Amino acid sequence: MNFKTEPATIAAFLEDTSNLKNGWTPGVFFPETPEEVAALLRDAVADGRRYTIAGNGTGTTGARIPFGDHVIAMQKLDRIGEVEVAGDERALLRVQGGALLQDVQAKASAAGWFYPPDPTEKTCFIGSTISNNSTGSRSLKYGPTRNHVQALKIALPQGDLLDIERGERFADADGRFTLDLPLAGRVTFRLPDYAMPTTSKHNAGYWSTPGMDLIDLCIGSEGTLGVIVEATLLLHPAPERVIACIAWFRSEEELLDFVGKARAESGGVSPRALELFDRRALEFLRQRYPEIPAKTSGAIYFEEESTADGEDGCLEAWLDLMERCGSPVEKSWAALDSVGLQKLRDFRHKLPVLVNEWLSRQSESKVSTDMALPDERFADLFRLYRDACDREGFTYIIFGHIGNAHLHLNILPRNHEEFVRAKALYRKFVAEVLAMGGTLSAEHGIGKLKSEYLVQMYGREGIMEMVRVKKALDPYLVLNVGNMIPKEYYE
Amino acid sequence: MNILVCIKQVPDMEGHFTPNAAGNWFDETGLAWRMNEYDAVAVEEAVRLKESLGGGARVMALSIGPARAVEAIRKALAMGCDDGVHIEDPEALERDPWQIASMIAGFAAGRGFDLIFTGMQSEDRGSAQVGLLAAERLGVASVTGITAFEWRDGSTTVERELEGGRRCRLRLKSPALLTCQPGLNTPRYPTLPNIMKSKRAALTVLSPDSVGLESPKVSSENFRPHERNAEGVILEGDAETLAARVCEILETRTAVHGKGGAR
Numbered sequence: 001m002n003f004k005t006e007p008a009t010i011a012a013f014l015e016d017t018s019n020l021k022n023g024w025t026p027g028v029f030f031p032e033t034p035e036e037v038a039a040l041l042r043d044a045v046a047d048g049r050r051y052t053i054a055g056n057g058t059g060t061t062g063a064r065i066p067f068g069d070h071v072i073a074m075q076k077l078d079r080i081g082e083v084e085v086a087g088d089e090r091a092l093l094r095v096q097g098g099a100l101l102q103d104v105q106a107k108a109s110a111a112g113w114f115y116p117p118d119p120t121e122k123t124c125f126i127g128s129t130i131s132n133n134s135t136g137s138r139s140l141k142y143g144p145t146r147n148h149v150q151a152l153k154i155a156l157p158q159g160d161l162l163d164i165e166r167g168e169r170f171a172d173a174d175g176r177f178t179l180d181l182p183l184a185g186r187v188t189f190r191l192p193d194y195a196m197p198t199t200s201k202h203n204a205g206y207w208s209t210p211g212m213d214l215i216d217l218c219i220g221s222e223g224t225l226g227v228i229v230e231a232t233l234l235l236h237p238a239p240e241r242v243i244a245c246i247a248w249f250r251s252e253e254e255l256l257d258f259v260g261k262a263r264a265e266s267g268g269v270s271p272r273a274l275e276l277f278d279r280r281a282l283e284f285l286r287q288r289y290p291e292i293p294a295k296t297s298g299a300i301y302f303e304e305e306s307t308a309d310g311e312d313g314c315l316e317a318w319l320d321l322m323e324r325c326g327s328p329v330e331k332s333w334a335a336l337d338s339v340g341l342q343k344l345r346d347f348r349h350k351l352p353v354l355v356n357e358w359l360s361r362q363s364e365s366k367v368s369t370d371m372a373l374p375d376e377r378f379a380d381l382f383r384l385y386r387d388a389c390d391r392e393g394f395t396y397i398i399f400g401h402i403g404n405a406h407l408h409l410n411i412l413p414r415n416h417e418e419f420v421r422a423k424a425l426y427r428k429f430v431a432e433v434l435a436m437g438g439t440l441s442a443e444h445g446i447g448k449l450k451s452e453y454l455v456q457m458y459g460r461e462g463i464m465e466m467v468r469v470k471k472a473l474d475p476y477l478v479l480n481v482g483n484m485i486p487k488e489y490y491e
Numbered sequence: 492m493n494i495l496v497c498i499k500q501v502p503d504m505e506g507h508f509t510p511n512a513a514g515n516w517f518d519e520t521g522l523a524w525r526m527n528e529y530d531a532v533a534v535e536e537a538v539r540l541k542e543s544l545g546g547g548a549r550v551m552a553l554s555i556g557p558a559r560a561v562e563a564i565r566k567a568l569a570m571g572c573d574d575g576v577h578i579e580d581p582e583a584l585e586r587d588p589w590q591i592a593s594m595i596a597g598f599a600a601g602r603g604f605d606l607i608f609t610g611m612q613s614e615d616r617g618s619a620q621v622g623l624l625a626a627e628r629l630g631v632a633s634v635t636g637i638t639a640f641e642w643r644d645g646s647t648t649v650e651r652e653l654e655g656g657r658r659c660r661l662r663l664k665s666p667a668l669l670t671c672q673p674g675l676n677t678p679r680y681p682t683l684p685n686i687m688k689s690k691r692a693a694l695t696v697l698s699p700d701s702v703g704l705e706s707p708k709v710s711s712e713n714f715r716p717h718e719r720n721a722e723g724v725i726l727e728g729d730a731e732t733l734a735a736r737v738c739e740i741l742e743t744r745t746a747v748h749g750k751g752g753a754r
């Protein structure tokens with residue numbers, strides 16, 4: 001196993017896409033086998049080390065940035081197995097935690113199968129997407145990563161390697177898990193006692209539902225309960241056809257009406273993705289895509305899976321819906337083939353990239369939200385963000401997964417005074433979204449940047465419930481400390 | 492005004508290529524198919540010209556290929572071409588440029604096309620000959636690899652890029668054939684209504700013989716997929732050993748040393 005301390009080599013491990021500064025580490029380990037990961041953790045207390053796990057650095061919350069901890073870099077654990085057909089329209093694919101998501105998807109697709117989770121950023125590691133329960137545009141139909149993980153091999157904080165197969169270890173009637181482990185001995189704890197929001201996407205704090213599967217506690221735990229060294233993923237048959245289209249709208253009300261009707265499958269449509277670009281987001285994209293129609297109040301990108309026989313009917317249903325909602329269909333951008341689809345997805349991906357590029361040239365950071373409301377309240381979330389930002393006179397964009405009532409608001413402060421006001425507004429939004437039954441983070445997770453707001457969401461008691469679970473599995477606090485749970489709650 | 496665009500359906504070049512049974516070209520199984528990127532540029536330019544002329548101009552899209560090539564023709568129609576012609580030829584993939592050009596010329600002869608647009612080359616075969624051979628056979632002017640196009644009063648002005656970023660402008664009279672390359676324009680996204688119209692459009696289907704298929708002049712003998720470079724080596728040892736090993740490798744396995752270079 002390589003261990004690097006040269007500043008030039010380890011500098012990259014002090015960053016992700018969060019802009020969080022001042023991280024530092026004594027050195028980075030590059031384990032090549034699950035056993036090497038486990039051995040690092042087993043010896044952590046004796047070696048006087050804490051570890052932060054590093055994926056590929058596309059996270060947005062500073063989660064992989066160490067503040068004095070050693071780093072476990074996952075990149076050498078990148079093996080991808082062969083697709084195994086498992087019957088009843090399912091196949092399995094075993095991968096190591098440091099495999100690139102796009103390589104995993106390519107492997108599945110070369111064999112005629114399909115791994116649905118599709119965070120917009122494809123250069124992330126599969127282990128990170130599991131530890132963050134990542135979602136993407138297709139989560140409207142397929143749900144989050146959680147739904148597509150059949151088994152995990154996880155290196156626990158005391159050095160045990162645990163295999164967890166879905167359907168084998170459930171919380172008992174009292175909400176308790178009990179594990180007998182070779183190194184840690186008997187570990188027993190009750191689920192965190194709190195209610196989770198009813199949003200369709202949620203990635204804030206430990207998962208907790210009555211009688212739940214242990215694997216679901218690990219998924220979304222942001223690397224605080226163990227290192228995901230291997231995963232068995234559930235694949236679906238690749239859809240025969242996919243249609244994709246961008247529908248433009250002349251008014252925001254027509255756009256919201258379209259989303260409501262599409263969600264309700266009006267006229268027989270059945271979207272697997274419904275993504276918003278608001279007017280301001282389109283202005284951003286126009287620098288690169290001058291062909292965006294003028295006088296547009298916003299756009300919806302949608303996808304639907306279809307078959308060769310069903311495709312015509314599917315196209316007609318969408319055309320009819322677009323016309324009913326006042327979308328200028330003669331301006332739409334549509335795709336039926338892989339090149340066209342890729343071009344439309346690139347357009348979607350370009351938005352956060354352009355925003356981040358623009359920001360890297362500004363003196364102030366953006367203030368961005370990852371909150372979601374229960375699905376049917378998508379329009380409330382849009383209006384909440386829009387109206388407040390208009391009142392403040394901010395430069396901002398709203399985009400993202402409107403089908404799941406999950407919108408990214410990016411406020412782009414022009415000076416420090418605006419940044420301070422934007423931060424204050426963010427706090428207000430958190431309070432309002434939580435009061436409306438929403439979640440603080442639908443997909444990016446909490447990491448280091450948002451832990452103070454997690455306290456706002458669950459209160460001190462809720463955080464202490466998480467501390468209890470964390471300490472049961474990681475009594476000496478060696479792994480990803482400072483992520484999700486604010487450090488002071490361990491004292 | 493009568494415009495013809497010639498398009499080819501090619502495999503997605505990201506796909507996994509293996510030699511066919513005869514070993515002389517690649518095997519089609521498992522590949523995804525789409526319109527050749529250069530041809531999409533040709534279609535876009537033809538449609539832009541038609542639109543700039545208002546009514547009265549028609550664009551015909553022609554593709555030679557097996558049954559699946561219909562998808563590429565429909566894509567061209569969805570982008571704004573008016574008519575689609577399919578020369579149904581199950582063996583098109585393995586034909587040499589001369590044969591393809593013989594069919595294009597055979598079809599176009601006597602049909603009064605003012606302009607013919609083709610892609611500069613196909614992504615899979617990359618011969619860059621088809622357009623040129625067809626122009627020769629038709630006896631019309633041609634320019635290859637255009638990066639700018641203007642039509643005014645029956646005369647065409649085009650630009651080509653030369654080596655080192657130099658450019659030249661050329662003028663020619665129709666009838667003419669132009670081969671197009673990326674940079675000329677950005678192909679549009681088809682609209683949903685146009686996609687639906689294209690799916691319903693009736694295509695003209697012709698056989699290779701009816702348009703004068705000729706015998707090949709060149710045959711493909713062997714196809715090899717991309718071969719990865721030799722694997723990297725990891726050297727170990729102290730700085731001096733490492734430096735000596737690097738020099739040895741440079742001397743024995745590369746052309747870096749011994750040519751008035753480092754030593």
Ligand SMILES: Cc1cc2nc3c(=O)[nH]c(=O)nc-3n(C[C@H](O)[C@H](O)[C@H](O)COP(=O)(O)OP(=O)(O)OC[C@H]3O[C@@H](n4cnc5c(N)ncnc54)[C@H](O)[C@@H]3O)c2cc1C
Nearest residue numbers: 055056057058059063119120124125127128134135223228
């Ligand atoms: C342009 C852009 C678009 C994005 N779009 C989306 C989106 O649509 N949906 C979405 O969900 N996210 C999105 N993200 C966020 C990000 O891509 C995901 O959170 C992703 O899962 C992070 O992967 P990574 O490998 O880069 O992880 P890193 O940033 O390196 O690490 C993230 C966290 O995972 C932990 N971790 C890494 N590997 C492991 C492991 N093997 N075991 C346990 N813990 C581990 C780290 O400690 C850290 O806490 C986007 C990011 C960008 C920059």
